[in-house]
Amino acid sequence: MFAFLSDYETLRLTWWVLLGVLLIGFAVTDGFDLGVGALLPFVARIDVERRVAIHTVSATWEGNQVWLVLGGGAIFAAWPALYALSFSGFYLAMFLALLALILRPVAFKYRSKNESPAWRSGWDWALFVGGAVPALIFGVAVGNVLQGVPFHFTDDLRPIYGGTLLDLLNPLALLCGLLSVAMLVAHGAAWLTFKAEGPVAARARAVGVKAALATTALFALGGLLVWAGAFGGYRVVTQLSGDGPSNPLAKEVVTEAGAWLANFRAHPALALVPFIGTMAPLLAAAGFRAGREGLTLLASKLGIACIIATVGLAMFPVILPSSTHPGHALTVFDASSSLATLRNMLIATVVFLPLILAYTAWVYRVLRGKVSERDITAPGSPAY
């Protein structure tokens, strides 16, 4: 029954799926917190409105953010070379994302501690930066990963990265960055219509329709560009062994325009994923219009999950392609941790993830219901 716990190939595939689960988990939970931050100056104009918007996430954003922290830790543990390369390669971009993310916890907590409008508006912009900048940077990072990143290894497997911050800001990557912003803004708007009352919800609905439509348009455009070969593509030539050692130097990879479509050609059923990724935001847009808040939120989550999954499926088995030394690309079968670590981590995940989901669900249940201006202004209200 537990034979898969000692099968290296299965464990690697499982951790590839879990990598996706973590990224999707982050995007669908903390994603709406980022979206709310990015929307804050626009959907909420006066202080009490901003407090309503903030209070829709004030008690839960912290737990949601752990998906990001866990993502960092789990990539470190399961895909050490990916962790080493992506974080050091995108060094200054990561630094900017980090600074933006650092502002967020502080802004949530400190905004309410002083009534001065300048103080509050300052922290509101910090929340905007803390939401919009990471959303943009993470999208730009994915756009670069799709095109291949200039890196190689020495024979000690010391990772060497050859790009600069400006190289990251190419048009195709910026397209992915915009897609990421549109997707998370739509998600934030979906959350605000679901959770807030009054003018905040109304404005969020109006922005949400546009952002959801933009998500579909940008995703479809990205798909067309991949199909036209603009993103390039990489194909692993060597037959990779599922239980071989994690050493990315022992294979051959070729660059091939359109190679990112090979998996969909080989398994047409997989095309359902990008199809849902295109249609779900449209459904969300319709949901915004029809005032179906629960449906909108659900459609938004589904769209995000499928858009992220599309990237993973397109690139499989490649995880991080190298543009300068294609053979050094990281793949599912030569960049993971050891069998023992993947197994230990899987056991830990199987034990703790259901617990996490259970108590998180309980917390959301306790906090259920809409946030109104009355909740914020009631005497003794704990709201920020």
Added chain:
Amino acid sequence: MTDPLLVDLSRLQFALTAMYHFLFVPLTLGLSILVAMMETVYVMTRRKVWRDMTKFWGLLFGINFAIGVATGLTMEFQFGMNWAYYSHYVGDVFGAPLAIEGLMAFFLEATFVGLFFFGWDKLTALAHCVVTWLMALGTNFSALWILIANGWMQNPVGALFNPDTMRMEVTDFAAVIFNPVAQAKFVHTVSAGYVCGAVFVLGVSAFYILRGRHLELAKRSFAIAAAFGLASALSVVVLGDESGYAITDHQKMKLAAMEAMWHTEPAPAAFTAVGIPDLESRTTRYAVHIPWAMGLIGTRSLTTQIPGITELVEHAQGRIRNGLVAYDALERIKADRTNADARATFARTQQDLGYAQLLKPLIGDPLKATDADIERAAWSTVPHVPSIFFTFRAMVACGFLLIALFGAALWYTAREAGAPRWLFRAALLALPLPWIAIEFGWFVAEFGRQPWIIEGVLPTALATSELGIPSLLITIAGFTLVYGALAVVEVRLMLRAIAKGPETLAEDPAALFPGVGVTKDEARLAAAE
């Protein structure tokens, strides 16, 4: 070879961000438990003052917690950003505790901290108290897994180098978890956090008592902090970190550096209470010794010898020579993966591979090492003795001062007459002491670990990312600026909140009805009346 300036800047950035993060973490550790204890008393007695205490100290906890979380993100990302080779080299072992920390601890802490602040009117008092304990539990679990990761850097058990993947891989995860160095560190560090929380509550309460404000709340807080603080401070000393110092070669070296013990002495060794270690002559001038004390502290015995620096360096020379055999075998394996002879040699000598790597920053290719190079590399295993010697003493001095303070505080609070004013003044003045002790303790543990990033396995000088100097300068400047600004804001908010004092809730919960700020069952009770 990595630019030494890049290594220094990477270390500087890590030190800045880690030590800054660690200004907030210990207070979070201590206050979370104290707040949970206060709320428990509230639930048991239903006396309003205990709820006021929970909310007031909880408010200060929140101001501190926000920066702790924000700067913790940097820690989670920084290994990959600045220590890419390290991340590749030991991620298989070191990454797992970090990931489990997220799964087991940080989710718990971060999910329930929101409910702690916003769940008052949505939960019964008992349920809210459970939430507070879960948050505190998460905080403490978090420390456990981080110190398991850190403990492995000091005593890398349960892992071997795999020549096919060119990295360390786990062989015995249980050994990593139950690493004695990690366990000692956990108890020591968490107790230090409790001391920090207790001194904070003690000092702020003393401020109110001196001013004659909020006496009911302040006196109770003072008493609970005194008791909790004394127990924690004794635990810091008795279950001190040094219990892990007899285990590995470099832990012994750290111990010898802390004591500036240049040569092995007959057991039980004397403790050098004061003195000035001199690097040139490798002696300690003006030393005042306390006979036997060192042997007792370091080994808990009268007969076990504690090795001195010179003897440990000689021992390191042997390990470097043995490591060169492993290094040579590894080069042969890289050239021919099927070389069984080289693999056998490597398996026999690999525990010293890291020692051969000490030569890399000195001469590039370890296989070209002369006897003089090997001697130089062996001496590079000695951390900077004077700074370790003095910071260790400062840490210990802070610790004993705090034990005296807690002892006096507990003694007087237990008496009818109450405590004299000088004691409250002393408590107020003592506020910085735990932070000084904790930062110095961190310094002793981490600076004392040099030249190793993973003891005996990987020298720090080899572990960085291959970044440009300008990138590092940008991020160091950026972190300094942002962290500096946050520190100013934090301290101001903290002082403001303390100056304003606790908002004592009305004795009659009905006055606050409908709902907000009182727990669910109180609201129901009030409605029934």
